[in-house]
Each structure stands twice: as C-alpha cells, then as structure tokens.
Amino acid sequence: MEKIKNWYKKIFNGNLLIAILLMFIFIISILISMKTGLSKHPDESIHYKAVEYYQTYNLPPKFIDKKIENTYSVHGESRLTRLRYILFFSGKV
Numbered sequence: 001m002e003k004i005k006n007w008y009k010k011i012f013n014g015n016l017l018i019a020i021l022l023m024f025i026f027i028i029s030i031l032i033s034m035k036t037g038l039s040k041h042p043d044e045s046i047h048y049k050a051v052e053y054y055q056t057y058n059l060p061p062k063f064i065d066k067k068i069e070n071t072y073s074v075h076g077e078s079r080l081t082r083l084r085y086i087l088f089f090s091g092k093v
Contacts, residue, residue, distance in 0.1 A: 043073055050079035054091025
C-alpha cells in the first residue's frame with residue numbers, strides 16, 4: 001500500500017504527470033495527422049496561396065489588392081490580412 005501512495009505522490013507532485021500528458025497529446029496529434037489526408041481541410045489551399053504570395057513579396061499587402069484576390073476563402077477571409085510571421089518565413093524558405 002505504501003508503494004502505491006509513493007507512486008501516486010510522484011505522479012501528481014512531480015513533472016511525470018506533465019510528461020504523460022504531453023506524450024498523450026503528441027500521440028493523438030500523430031494519429032490525427034496520419035488519418036487525415038492531404039487537401040482535406042477547407043483552408044489548406046488558402047494557406048498555400050498565402051505562402052506563395054510571400055515567395056514574391058516582402059511586405060504584407062493592402063487590404064484591397066488585386067494580387068491577393070485568390071487568397072480569400074469562401075468565408076471571405078484571407079490569411080494575408082493578419083500579420084502572421086510564419087507565412088512570411090514559410091514563403092522565404
């Protein structure tokens with residue numbers, strides 16, 4: 001009985017619980033990514049077009065710009081209207 005109490009205290013007092021939770025999240029993420037195929041999410045093409053924009057240009061576009069017409073989703077949202085550095089760096093890489 002004492003061993004169980006010590007094990008219980010180790011898990012909930014130390015970093016072991018955090019490690020277990022992170023491992024669980026990692027495994028779930030891997031399983032989701034393996035199950036979902038390419039081009040299954042509705043905004044994948046929008047992200048791709050936003051990255052393509054930054055392959056050519058260095059500055060974010062103006063809100064109404066002919067160059068970003070094809071980056072709007074069916075919901076009227078573009079990834080280029082928000083300042084997101086990850087798209088810029090992805091386009092440069």
